Amino acid sequence: xxxxxxxxxxxxxxxxxxxxxxxxxxxxxxxxxxxxxxxxxxxxxxxxxxxxxxxxxxxxxxxxxxxxxxxxxxxxxxxxxxxxxxxxxxxxxxxxxxxxxxxxxxxxxxxxxxxxxxxxxxxxxxxxxxxxx
Numbered sequence: 001x002x003x004x005x006x007x008x009x010x011x012x013x014x015x016x017x018x019x020x021x022x023x024x025x026x027x028x029x030x031x032x033x034x035x036x037x038x039x040x041x042x043x044x045x046x047x048x049x050x051x052x053x054x055x056x057x058x059x060x061x062x063x064x065x066x067x068x069x070x071x072x073x074x075x076x077x078x079x080x081x082x083x084x085x086x087x088x089x090x091x092x093x094x095x096x097x098x099x100x101x102x103x104x105x106x107x108x109x110x111x112x113x114x115x116x117x118x119x120x121x122x123x124x125x126x127x128x129x130x131x132x133x
Contacts, residue, residue, distance in 0.1 A: 002026040002122040004096050009127030012086055016131070020081040022096030022124055027077070030054035033105035036070065036081045037117050038092035038129075047115025048094075049081060050105035057102070059109045086131045094129050098122040 008020040024034065035050035049060045049070040058070055069082040079096060097120035099105070104119040 002098055004098060004122055004124035006094070006096050006124040006127040009094060009129045011130045011132065014086060014088055014131055014133050016086050017082070017084045018086065018129060020083065020094055020096075020127060020129070022079045022081075024077050024079065024096075024098060027053065027098060029100075031100070031102050033099040033102050033120075034072070034079045035097050035099065035105060035115055035120055036068075036079075036094060037097060037115070037120075038090075038094045040092045045095075045117045046092075047117060050099075050109075050115055051079060052102040052105050054102065057106050059105055059115070061114060083129070086129075088131045088133045090129060091131050092129060093126045095126045096124045 003025045005023045012018050030053045032053040033050050036048045037045050039045040048064040051058045051070050067085045071080045099120040
């Protein structure tokens with residue numbers, strides 16, 4: 001059974017930084033992807049970044065590119081999202097998710113142009129990020 005637990009959200013001023021963590025358990029195959037998504041009320045869930053299990057390939061959305069960095073610490077089964085130069089429009093509930101195939105992080109963005117949250121089968125409880133102006 002896959003379990004994801006996020007932490008690290010909070011309130012920060014515009015221009016500040018936060019690091020989100022997602023600790024995963026139950027991922028027994030190397031062929032998986034971990035991703036960060038965010039959602040605000042009334043808007044579709046947006047995929048921000050992802051990383052694959054075995055090859056550690058990464059993908060960033062245009063919203064994340066240049067400001068956010070995704071990484072994994074294999075020994076701790078933990079994924080991070082370092083968020084710098086935060087803006088008020090980054091305010092959202094951030095979720096980490098696991099997909100059972102690495103291609104949801106590599107092939108889907110290549111052909112669709114974005115991450116598809118429907119391809120991720122396991123989700124954490126979410127952590128709120130609020131950026132004040």
